[in-house]
Amino acid sequence: SEYFESYSNERILEFSKYLKSNVKLIRLELEDAKHAMRIFSRVNNRGLVLDDSDLIKNFLFQGVSDSEFDALAQHWNSAANLLDGSRLKRTKNMDFLLKLKAGIMTGKSISTNNLFGTFAPTRKVDPTKSELNDGAQLDTPQKVKEFALSLPANAKMIKQLSLNTVEQLEGYDDWSYFAYIRKVVQHFEVLLAGAHFTEEAYRNLNRIVQDRMVLAVLSKTVKEFERNIHPWAHNVSKLDPNPTKDELFAAAIESGAYEELDTLFETAFIRISALRYTTQSHQEVMRYLLARASKIYQEKFDAIETPMKSYMRTSGKSEDKPGFDLDHIFPSNPSKFEQFNKPDNWNEMKPEEQVIFENKYVHSLGNLALLHPKDNREQSDALPWDSKKQENYRNSELYLNRLISGNYSTLSKSSQEITDSLHLNEMPSALSWSSNEIDLRAKVIWNLIKTDISESLGTK
Template sequence: MIRIARKIRGGCVMAAEVTQIRSSSLTVNELFSKPYIYRIPDYQRDYSWEDEQVDALWDDITLQYVTARNPNEYFIGTIVVSRDNKQGEKVVVDGQQRLTTITMIMAAIRNIWSKRGDDRRAQGVAADYLGKEDRKTGDIKPRLILNENNNPTFVKYVLEDEKAEISKSVHSSNRLLVRALERIESHIEKWIEERSRPVDDLLGIEEFIGNNLTIILIEAASDADAFIIFETLNDRGLALAVSDLVKNYLFSKGGTYISQFKRQWNDIAITVNQDEISKFLRYYMMSQGDFVRERDLYRAIRTGFPGTGAVRKLLDKLEGSSRIYAALSSSDSSYWKTYDPKLRDVLDALSIYKVSTYKIAAMSAFNYLSPEIALSVLRMLEVISFRITIAGTSNSGQIEKIYSNAAGEIAKGRVKNARDAFELLKDLYIPDREFEEAFKFYKTGRTQLTRYILARINDYLEEDPVRKTEHGGKISLEHIYPKSPNESWHAAFSTNDEIALVNNIGNVTLLETGLNRQIANEAFSYKKEKALSKSSLKINESVSRVENWTPRQIEIRAAALANKAAQIWRLDF
């Protein structure tokens, strides 16, 4: 019997908060010999092991089998379970990935016995590890049931050994399941082919897995107690994604609302993308003014939303905010159909900058402000993000804190207009002098961003304010001093410092694609005659007036572009 104390706020422990659990060391055979069905609940994450994890487990098993002449127990991990209301079932709270993979190894061994015509041994493996016969009905009851997303595929391809090709439309986790089984079966077949006594070794590896692989089974009296153990086991580092811990906590508060909670969580995961859900949860918390680091996110949600009612309200808000979060990454989202079309230009720019922290404040703005003011705030965030991108400010923690504070003030109704928002965000606004100095030395490694910057500057220079420079396929970036210069450039660019200017923003321009193809690495006079002077882009007029292209001309042009950029990406409050 083990006693685990539940931690409560302040680090104190109350006697009433101590739970009792049972822990036992079991071989795989003993684990599946228990009169239980192990069930992975619907709220647990889908099967996610990829080739690397599957291969590592198989390699570990075979290495132990081959090197240990008198094999002892080989520990492969911990499984946490709790009782279920259904008689004879145990709910798997942690360890489901390993348990599923071990089951598939035994299924693969069964399949290979069948291929070799030894149905007796195949049926023996199936009975011991995959399913047991119900004496009343004669039905085979599986020893392991996966969650609702994975179980139909698990039954069809693993338990029943269906050979049909899996559809491309099947959920990715189910493709991982089938791939894992096929990979394991291939590994086993190759391994026994290399052995001098394949039948003996197939039987030997089967017995080794059953009798020597050891699992610590931790049994709790209830889901609530199991969650405490689950949290404790995952307290050091992030063995699980933070979102898994949060999901388990929210569902533990489900009670009669568990079906609703499951639906809402699945909808949120689909909306924001499963890979983004931890970031979304964190940004949502910060959009309410609660700055939280990733390592503290789970505890912040658990302490901030302690009961079923609080969790219901949280999920309702998360559901609404998830649509905003996802729409901020897509200017084409139907969410924006009633907004000013200019909003799409701003979102496209933010996408090109490859920034995301702005979403903290943007989510709050679109949740609580009028569409007009929210758009003004988004434009503000775009300018701030661009200046930070160019200046290379790296204090992401401080940036997030300022965004979170501003978002909190918006959520509390204290922001009435764009000016109010700027007052909260102004510490992130890089001043003109600092911005221009950084811009002069901007290196054009990010092609899409560089093309966009130059296109925006060209728009600014054009007399027709309606014209929008194509920053996609119709124009190309052109290095005036080429990356691979011919001999005509050697006199002007002779030192390493001068050659390093090739990627400076002052040396890069836009050219219509047809003109760009004609000039390659030719001399500046040839480039000017054949392309730069013929270009219709305003940004090339100053270059075409220059007699010679030198390091000094690059510096002059970089400063001029920096000045224009400061006028384009500016906030006047």
């Protein structure tokens, strides 16, 4: 009232006339709440687009008291603020979190446009009961309260998953690293579903989920895998806080996540064989495959584990910084290709076929190794069998590289037994280097990783 007293009656009357002529109040009576969502998803009172999560929030919380609304809205806002600190654009909004929770609750794929119907009842019958839409989950005020209270913790986990800093995994996690660098998020739903697990159980779940995601990415079947994500998350959500590994495996198997694994491994290797160093987007995946293979073998000997990110680190232009270069075992310099051990039908190939052959083998996984930058610069364009290159591989800090030098016979008996158990005795020596050796090396590296993934999935 004090505010209006500062204005003259004429000014207030003028303002009143302005409101009458410029502000329109429209009341719409609709048969279904979904119709309201479609209308109000266009614009809110600030002229900004409303997303589905805003509408879900307002619809759900209208059934609680005013005091409860403020408290529950605070939880919602807290969750929204946490998500805003996520690393990935996709995970920054409430729609993403609600979609995950919808999948966990229903075991089904719920599109963003259908989120409203998943959570919200059609109309109230009495304060404690509602007539539901098909699949509506929050049918009582108590469920709405519990739902709101869970949001900040859920949002915190999504943020941590995006940053690879999950508390239950003690922060950084090696097995989450591939999904982190590839920026895939589909598997977050299963990991969120296991948020109630003990630390040990959650670590076990994470290893299974991450490796299944690795296989989906490498085989380029992420979209197909998404069909299994929702029932898998639903199954995980129903487990006790401390499930056994067998129970975790069963939850995955029941969802269909393990169907046709052999085919997926075969498809993944076909995709891996098509990776080329000359394609920038391929280099990260190739580095990961070499890093993981090196880590598996290295940890059979070293007492202290080295994080995956250390193998993945690049040194840039400095030889003094820790990290590894992607080294071509047979040099990438085109002038050196004359000395490559070519196939018998080389002279019968057309010039364009010869170029394809050269690119295929010189820039493929089997012809690459992680090497200390100083060694890489020293050997320059040395051929695989040259003494300097052989010396660098033989003395490499990565034991996997030492096998390139053909020093298997010089290993101790115990080291040979470890190498044999991993089938790394099949690793070809660079003393003789051709397309056959390159293909074989890629296959040995992949089989090492394949075995590791199979063990984590409980299928070996």
